[in-house]
Amino acid sequence: MAAQTSLLYTSGLTIGYQAGKNKVKAVAGPLNLELHAGQLVCLLGPNGCGKSTLLRTISGLQHPLNGGITLDGKELKKLKPAQIARKISLVLTDNIRSGNLDVYSLISLGRYPYSGWLGILTEKDKTAIDQAIKATGTEAFLGRKIDSLSDGECQKVMLARAMAQDTPLIILDEPTAHLDLPSRIQLMRLLHQLAKETNKAILLSTHELDLALQVADQIWLMSNGGQLAAGLPEELVLNGSFQHAFDKDGIAFDAATGTFNIHYEGKRSINVIGEGAAAFWTKKALVRNGFSTTQAEGNVLTVFVTGKESDLLWKLEENNKSSTYTSLREFLNAL
Incomplete structure (x- = not known):
């Protein structure tokens, strides 16, 4: 890959806000981050972790508590508002x-x-x-x-x-916050396309984890402890950063599918054998109904998912007995 142009970087940046007359509260830092031309970067993290504070600091609307920000080779704090306006476009949540x-x-x-x-x-x-x-x-x-x-x-x-x-840099604060699903998908796809076609750097905060994993060139993942992990979406999934950032009781991030599992682990296990969409959605339905799914050998209960579209079959085997069902609903009712 060709070397990318560094448009903005931070060095030892600590962000926060005024918490009283003579007090300041640090939210996150020190942060060493980079933005490159032609990249779409998604800023993710739980509510209250400091995403908006980081965007406001990078865009010059808020002073950092410590550290420096360099924009297109110049220190941000030395630039006048008119100069920043020719380097950064800002789209806030307020319509x-x-x-x-x-x-x-x-x-x-x-x-x-x-x-x-x-x-x-x-x-x-x-x-x-x-x-x-x-x-x-x-x-x-x-x-x-x-x-x-x-x-x-x-x-x-x-x-x-x-x-x-x-401007070479566009910053958006939760641009999909009030949109329906089709509009969210269209906007995220458009942002990805614009970054590539115009060679602009686009940084946006969002709660659209699934879409960010598909379109982001880089993800900045903030946690409530003031930490920030930056890297390829796939890297942050594989190294456990997503699990750490969003880990809460009863909610687990599934690295295999890139989604959150909101159901408690089932007490009974089923071996699901099959490929494609039918097997995938069969597993989803089983988990929702209180089962754990596995492909490990030796389980007493096994279901074979075969066929395509209208010819799908679910063959359930248990204790050397088998039953075949022609619909997912019928199969689930038999469990």
């Missing part, structure tokens, strides 16, 4: 809902670091806006008012505004 503002006008606000508060757009500004609209697929919304948009449409418009700002 802009103004009945008098149309979509094109909102996207155009992304050019304020270049056009000033007068908002006089040059041809270069208009080109950047048009490119942002095309990249985010928001052409169909241009004639509408902001308050007429769905949450998913509004989030895409906010992303278009950030794209129009044309």
Whole structure:
């Protein structure tokens, strides 16, 4: 792989907030992190672990308690707000809902670091806006008012505004928070695509663990103890970081499937033999109904899952006796 350009890095960064007149509370650190051009980085972690504090600190909205942040080769603390605005686009969770503002006008606000508060757009500004609209697929919304948009449409418009700002780094704080499942999938896929096609670094906080595991080039995984593990999604699954960060009573992260198991371990074990989707969902149904599934030999109870689609069969064997069922419901009722 080709060497990646380091766009932002932190050195011994400690983040926190003012906890009183003369007190500060450290949330996490020291953190040594890097952001590279062309990467989508997902920031994950439990509520209250400091994700928003980290994003606000990196974007210059909040001062670090200790350590340094370097942005595009310069110390962040030495940059003026106008200079930062040409390097970082920030999309917060609060949607802009103004009945008098149309979509094109909102996207155009992304050019304020270049056009000033007068908002006089040059041809270069208009080109950047048009490119942002095309990249985010928001052409169909241009004639509408902001308050007429769905949450998913509004989030895409906010992303278009950030794209129009044309910064090397885009930071989003929980952009999928108020979206339905299809919209969450579309937005995460769009962010992944934009990072690759525009060579921008995109950093977002999210609770969408399953989607982050599919689209993120890197994951920053924060825990309530102030620690942060950074690496490839697959690395963090294999080294146990996900299990540690989200471990709570009755909830276990399954490294084999990349999902959480919310059910208690069953008292009786079933050997599930089969491949493909039918065997996978049979195991899910068994776990939900209080069984443990295994493929170890020597179990008394065994089910063979065979066939495809409408021709599926479940053959249950126990104590040298066997029964065959033509539906999952029928099989479960027989247990």
